[in-house]
Amino acid sequence: MPTDANSLTDLGVREIRDGVAAGDFSAREVAEACNAAVASAEALNAFIVATPEKALEAANAVDAARAKGDALGPMAGVPIGMKDLFATKGVQTTAASHILEGFVPPYESTVSQKLWDAGAAMLGKLNMDQFAMGSSNETSYFGNVASPWRKAGSNAAMSPGGSSGGTSAAIAARLCPAATGTDTGGSIRQPAAFTGICGIKPTYGRCSRWGVVAFASSLDQAGPMARSVEDCAIMLGAMAGFDPKDSTSLDASVPDWFGNLDADLRGKRVGIPREYRMDGTDQAILDSWDMGAQWLRDAGAEIVEVSLPHTKYALPAYYIVAPAEASSNLARYDGVRYGLRDLPEGAGLQDMYAATRADGFGDEVKRRIMLGTYVLSAGFYDAYYTQAQKIRTLVQRDFEAAFEACDVILAPTTPTASFPLDSLNNDPLTMYLNDVFAVPASLAGLPAMSVPATLTAEGLPLGLQIVGPAMDEQGVLNAGLAIEQRAGFTARPDRWW
């Protein structure tokens, strides 16, 4: 059994909690190893705030509970990172924005509370794209996150993906075994794919949104990110569940996803959506997709072609619906109740609002608030917003029809591998296209996960995406497990940070 700090940081969620329970090592030893890893990785800028003392406190509690012979939770002794979108009592929560800098919530989000109740410990608050708006982690007020991965033979800093880019970087760099993400239009799956890790967005409503800084409420879903499918299954089980404080929380029991993991796919049909074969997709991505289909066939599944005819309209519809909801949700940042206030000399209330929001929001956030304000304004509402919501219905119907012919859908997670930081951020539209394969499942509220498949010729990870029908996280995880077992993805970034 590993005893030195380096090997402790290599362990996953299941290995840590089982090792702690068996007494192979203490929760405190794991927390100390992870705290040290976080402290030595400032070059990645994955954390906005580190909370080493909180990690030790929670670990001590787990060790004490074990000594007393108390039952341990499913995440007992596992140190995790918390995306800075989750309100954490007494710990600054900013959504990586200036406008919430210094905001210290007097309450804890439901999802983070459930994780602490399950025995997890907090290493700190993870950097992200500001208000979860971005696909490269370049919109944070607290600076870019660098991926631990680099192209072979290059020192150029690469994107860890976004918006959960601090999460993906921290897990791939072995700073923590797992961390929370949130996914509005791909923000768990795309960063997972870029960094060679796993991440699942569950069915909309599985995880409570209470205490999660709102971006687009009809799309926002929390989910786990980790280095294996089983670790995602364990952590999702700890995060999910009905919450009366969230009006869209699903009143459904939480299945034992981990206990029911099964990579035998005999009798299952895997759909390959023909519309996902788009121009501009890297050949390496198409090759990995074919390989994924072969792996699932090897696991016993039958591969069938399916059609999702409205795929090409999903992304533009998303860029109406999500900004519209954002413009409404972000109206609350007014310089009165919390966060930043900018009060120019002699200014009145309206000027204070405008100055505070101009200083407090980054460019991408302003762009989306403005776009949302426009598509909701009188005279344009029906042409843009109502039309987009109708297309959302059509996208959902496409999936319903496809799931008549298959049990899960296999697709690439992203159209390219990671790209260098600063290479795409001058063109919002090109950046948006990163999520072209991820957004349709978001619009339809479906569970979807990314699992690492292979490396490109340049040595960068590629992920495969599995999408399932509503409520069938098990089917998604099982197909993910079948891919994981056959992909044999063991690559890890060489340490440079």
Add this chain to the structure above:
Amino acid sequence: MSVTREEVAKIASLARIRMAEGDLDKLVPEFNKILEWVEQLGEVDTSGVEPMTAVIPQKLRLRDDVVDADPLTAGGRRDDVLANAPVAEHGFYGVPKVIE
């Protein structure tokens, strides 16, 4: 459809975001590029299609109609509520003069 500089300035004002002239110069072409791209949604025949209202169908719940049903979100927490206010005075939010 494309928007003019004046229209973008109007949207910024509706969104309560102060925009300098230089910000507008940058934003107008970006805005138009995005709008031109979303215009493709107009190609789709959506007659007879209901706009989505809930992605997973469910009924809105009502909590029990009792005082302080959830102590965490009920009354009596003024100091918590004001704790993060940029300016709080005498148990209220402080704002610049509203009435001249």
